[in-house]
Amino acid sequence: MANNAVTVILGLIFWIVVARYYSKAEVGWGNAVINAISLIALFSRLGLDVALIRFLPKAEKPVEMINSCFTISGIVSLLLAILFVAAVDMVSPQLGFINNDARFPLAFIAFTVVWTLSGMIDQVFIARRRADFVLHKNTIYSVLKLILPFFMVLIFKSFGIVSSWGIAVGIGFFIALFLFLPRTLRIYRVRPRIEFGIIKSLWNYSFKNYFVTLFAAAPIYILPLIIVNRLGPEQSAYFSIAWIIAIALYIIPMGVAQSLFAEGSHFEDTLERDVRRSYKFIFILLIPAIVLLLVLGKWLLLAFGTDYSKNALMLLRVFTISGVFVGINSVYYTILQVKHRIRELIVIAGFITLSALVTSYFITPTVGIVGAGYAWAAANGIASVYVLISFKWLR
Numbered sequence: 001m002a003n004n005a006v007t008v009i010l011g012l013i014f015w016i017v018v019a020r021y022y023s024k025a026e027v028g029w030g031n032a033v034i035n036a037i038s039l040i041a042l043f044s045r046l047g048l049d050v051a052l053i054r055f056l057p058k059a060e061k062p063v064e065m066i067n068s069c070f071t072i073s074g075i076v077s078l079l080l081a082i083l084f085v086a087a088v089d090m091v092s093p094q095l096g097f098i099n100n101d102a103r104f105p106l107a108f109i110a111f112t113v114v115w116t117l118s119g120m121i122d123q124v125f126i127a128r129r130r131a132d133f134v135l136h137k138n139t140i141y142s143v144l145k146l147i148l149p150f151f152m153v154l155i156f157k158s159f160g161i162v163s164s165w166g167i168a169v170g171i172g173f174f175i176a177l178f179l180f181l182p183r184t185l186r187i188y189r190v191r192p193r194i195e196f197g198i199i200k201s202l203w204n205y206s207f208k209n210y211f212v213t214l215f216a217a218a219p220i221y222i223l224p225l226i227i228v229n230r231l232g233p234e235q236s237a238y239f240s241i242a243w244i245i246a247i248a249l250y251i252i253p254m255g256v257a258q259s260l261f262a263e264g265s266h267f268e269d270t271l272e273r274d275v276r277r278s279y280k281f282i283f284i285l286l287i288p289a290i291v292l293l294l295v296l297g298k299w300l301l302l303a304f305g306t307d308y309s310k311n312a313l314m315l316l317r318v319f320t321i322s323g324v325f326v327g328i329n330s331v332y333y334t335i336l337q338v339k340h341r342i343r344e345l346i347v348i349a350g351f352i353t354l355s356a357l358v359t360s361y362f363i364t365p366t367v368g369i370v371g372a373g374y375a376w377a378a379a380n381g382i383a384s385v386y387v388l389i390s391f392k393w394l395r
Contacts, residue, residue, distance in 0.1 A: 003135035004255040008248035010142035015244055017149055018161050019237075019304040028233030030161030031240035032224050036092065037108065037166075039221035040084060041116040044077035047210030049123040050337070051202040053261055056127040063188050064195045065202075066124055066181075071192045072199065073116050081112035092225055104159050111166030118173040125176075125184060126258065133180040141172030208342035215349035216333065219356050220247060223372055226357065230364050235311075239369040241304050242312040245297075246319030249289055253282045253327040257334045264338035271338055275331060282327045293320045311369070318373030325380035332387045348383055355379035 019027055048069040056062055084091065085105040118137075125133045148164035182188050224243060228236035260278045264271045293300070297316045301309035329348070336345040359375035367374070 003138055004251040007138045007142055008251055014145050016303050021149060024237040025233040028228055028236030032228040032236060033162045034165055035221040035224045037112045037115055040080045040112050041077060041119060042217050044080055044116045045073050047206035047213055048073060049120050050209040051206035052123045053127045062185055065198050067191050067193050068195045068198050070117055070120055071194050073120055074113055077113045077116035081109040092229060107163060114170045114173050118169055121176050128184045130184045137172045137176040140175060141168045144168035144171055212345045212349050215353040218353050222357055226361055227369060235369055238308055238311040241308050242316040242319060245316060249323045250326045252285050253330040256282050257330040260334045261337055278331050286323055286327050290320055290323050315370045315373045318377055322377040322380055325384040328384040328387055352379045352383050
């Protein structure tokens with residue numbers, strides 16, 4: 001939770017700094033590129049990040065498991081990033097500027113690989129019950145991210161936002177890899193290798209969770225891409241700031257759910273007790289945060305500029321109220337993961353994602369960016385009704 005708080009607060013300050021030094025179009029493009037990198041990283045992890053939390057605590061060969069997962073995900077992310085750069089004009093024409101400078105595609109590919117592995121190493125720390133190292137790593141990355149935009153704007157212009165973010169991610173990751181990980185697992189050594197026997201033992205669980213992870217996280221990265229392609233970079237900038245603030249709110253239930261997953265993987269016999277505690281913890285934090293954001297959202301957006309407050313306030317309020325549904329759904333996701341009820345989880349996550357994305361694609365040109373908020377709230381609200389009914393049957 002401390003990691004999430006630091007990441008969110010410093011992340012918001014980063015976007016405030018960026019909004020002051022870059023144009024609205026550059027903010028929209030920069031956020032869209034970062035989301036494209038994050039989406040490729042999501043595909044590249046192949047569900048192995050979830051499998052690490054579930055199986056690393058009791059692994060007979062933990063070093064080989066970690067290195068194998070890192071190697072496979074790194075190779076996949078490299079190939080997908082190259083493919084994206086080659087096809088960017090067709091996949092997302094608004095991001096075609098990536099190929100305007102020879103440095104940009106190389107940086108894009110490098111940042112994608114590093115971001116993929118950075119997410120994997122977080123799961124290793126959580127699986128080993130050393131979330132304090134996640135906090136240290138992401139604090140380093142978040143602080144560096146605040147300093148770099150002042151220099152990158154002079155060197156990379158519109159790509160400066162992405163470069164600031166990517167360089168900070170890289171420094172944080174390598175510190176974690178060579179300093180923190182050996183302290184978590186004393187026998188650990190960095191050795192790119194693939195133990196196919198280990199991967200085979202993880203694959204059935206990780207492959208199913210791969211689709212869950214894609215469905216659950218895809219809206220975070222695809223919605224900004226839909227907005228930038230349907231409404232242009234300026235509207236994307238307004239959407240992105242409201243979306244970033246909303247994700248900061250959602251980190252409360254997501255962080256608790258992730259910790260619940262780690263604990264449930266260690267001690268499944270106490271899952272029912274831990275679920276009750278998780279819900280209490282989530283809503284003790286979430287409800288005051290929602291009220292505070294509804295009251296102060298206008299002034300928070302003013303920190304980015306008057307245009308952001310004027311154009312993104314309604315969207316932010318819709319996203320904020322949706323936090324209740326995200327809180328209900330996130331813990332239920334974790335129960336299904338621990339209990340290996342992956343098919344049900346795929347159906348729920350798939351419904352939310354496809355409903356939100358398809359509806360957003362068709363209604364935003366008419367309704368504007370707030371249409372994406374309505375689509376997101378409706379999809380999560382319907383899923384929450386199902387979850388509450390399911391809890392009744394579980395009891």
